[in-house]
Amino acid sequence: MGVAAVSATLQVGSISRAILAEQLSQRGAPNVMVFPTWQAEGPPTQLRSEDLEYLKKRLTGLKAISASEWVGSANTVFEDREANPFMTAVSQEFLLTYGKQLVAGRFFTPADFESYRPVVVIDQFLADQLFQGTEAIGKRIYADSRPYIIVGVLPTDQSWGREPEGQLLITMSVYSAMTGSRDVGILRLRPHHQQDLEDLGLQAEQMLQQRFSGARFSSWNNIEDILTQQQILQMASLALSAVGVISLLVGGVGIANITIAAVMERTTEIGLRRALGATQVEIMLQFILEAALLSLLGGTVALVSVHGLTVVVANTLALPYQFELSTASFALGSALLVGVGAGFLPAIRASKLDPVKALRSS
Numbered sequence: 001m002g003v004a005a006v007s008a009t010l011q012v013g014s015i016s017r018a019i020l021a022e023q024l025s026q027r028g029a030p031n032v033m034v035f036p037t038w039q040a041e042g043p044p045t046q047l048r049s050e051d052l053e054y055l056k057k058r059l060t061g062l063k064a065i066s067a068s069e070w071v072g073s074a075n076t077v078f079e080d081r082e083a084n085p086f087m088t089a090v091s092q093e094f095l096l097t098y099g100k101q102l103v104a105g106r107f108f109t110p111a112d113f114e115s116y117r118p119v120v121v122i123d124q125f126l127a128d129q130l131f132q133g134t135e136a137i138g139k140r141i142y143a144d145s146r147p148y149i150i151v152g153v154l155p156t157d158q159s160w161g162r163e164p165e166g167q168l169l170i171t172m173s174v175y176s177a178m179t180g181s182r183d184v185g186i187l188r189l190r191p192h193h194q195q196d197l198e199d200l201g202l203q204a205e206q207m208l209q210q211r212f213s214g215a216r217f218s219s220w221n222n223i224e225d226i227l228t229q230q231q232i233l234q235m236a237s238l239a240l241s242a243v244g245v246i247s248l249l250v251g252g253v254g255i256a257n258i259t260i261a262a263v264m265e266r267t268t269e270i271g272l273r274r275a276l277g278a279t280q281v282e283i284m285l286q287f288i289l290e291a292a293l294l295s296l297l298g299g300t301v302a303l304v305s306v307h308g309l310t311v312v313v314a315n316t317l318a319l320p321y322q323f324e325l326s327t328a329s330f331a332l333g334s335a336l337l338v339g340v341g342a343g344f345l346p347a348i349r350a351s352k353l354d355p356v357k358a359l360r361s362s
Contacts, residue, residue, distance in 0.1 A: 007306040008306050011327065014327065015320060018319075029097065030197050031197075032201040035187070045212050047184045052065055055187065061199070062191065066094040066097045069172070070088055070186075071088060075143070077141065081129065084165070085126045086167055087144075087169075088167065088168070089169075089174070101155075103124055107152050113172070118174060120143070122169070123155065125164040125165075136153055154169075194223075201219030284350065287346060287351075288340055295335045296332065296339075299331060302335075
């Protein structure tokens with residue numbers, strides 16, 4: 001029972017962590033977005049590229065920072081095909097903060113920004129719409145009547161829980177040249193360590209509020225719900241671990257009772273062995289080994305049972321499950337430790353029996 005409880009607890013934790021990791025991979029790298037909060041009084045606060053550099057030099061725990069500005073829906077044409085993706089202007093480190101690999105091609109280079117090259121990166125959804133399975137890299141498209149060359153294709157972002165509409169990225173320098181504006185809507189920050197995500201957002205908010213007197217800023221991270229799930233998982237794991245420990249202790253009491261009963265029933269055998277020359281250590285080791293064997297047999301049956309049940313549940317619910325040798329070793333090791341510990345005192349008691357009294361008791 002104890003090994004089954006411990007093994008089941010570890011399996012639940014392992015499957016839960018695998019599910020959270022899969023959700024994280026679909027959302028890209030953990031990052032936090034910082035943006036001005038709308039205020040009823042006074043002119044709206046506008047972030048600029050200089051604010052990106054300001055934060056980049058001062059934030060601690062920062063791995064990458066990028067800026068983006070939502071341009072709007074862009075009527076996009078390739079030959080006789082038409083689409084209406086969302087156009088977004090981005091800075092150079094956007095792909096690093098976004099945290100996803102390109103499906104094809106490349107991302108914007110420093111030369112693209114410096115030379116105001118009319119190049120774009122589109123997502124896979126838009127590529128399928130316009131090119132229907134043919135190669136998109138190097139093709140010329142027209143977005144709002146302006147020509148662009150496709151240099152890269154991104155995976156489609158489906159983390160918002162809605163149907164994709166297509167995505168088209170342009171360089172921030174081209175956007176500035178088109179509009180004459182250097183404003184950016186959102187700063188996206190990626191930490192070195194996931195646990196620093198919320199702290200990084202708070203740092204950025206405070207620094208920007210100091211930089212813009214009277215302005216307010218907000219932050220939002222792309223894995224807030226997953227962080228909440230991780231906290232819930234940690235608390236649930238602690239509770240399940242407590243159940244496992246209690247079950248192990250109950251199993252240990254059972255083994256102790258069995259060992260005590262064995263000592264009482266086999267008093268004559270112990271006396272005979274002592275009379276034939278068995279030492280106290282040998283008698284003690286006999287009962288300790290019996291307790292250990294009992295623990296290992298029970299633990300093995302529990303592991304096989306839990307593994308079989310977990311496979312059935314995982315296949316039924318399509319859960320990510322893989323047998324882990326470390327989990328099985330830990331569960332069996334715990335059982336062995338408890339079993340030996342529970343059988344130790346009865347074994348000592350057996351080894352100290354007087355052989356003459358033990359033979360007479362028969």
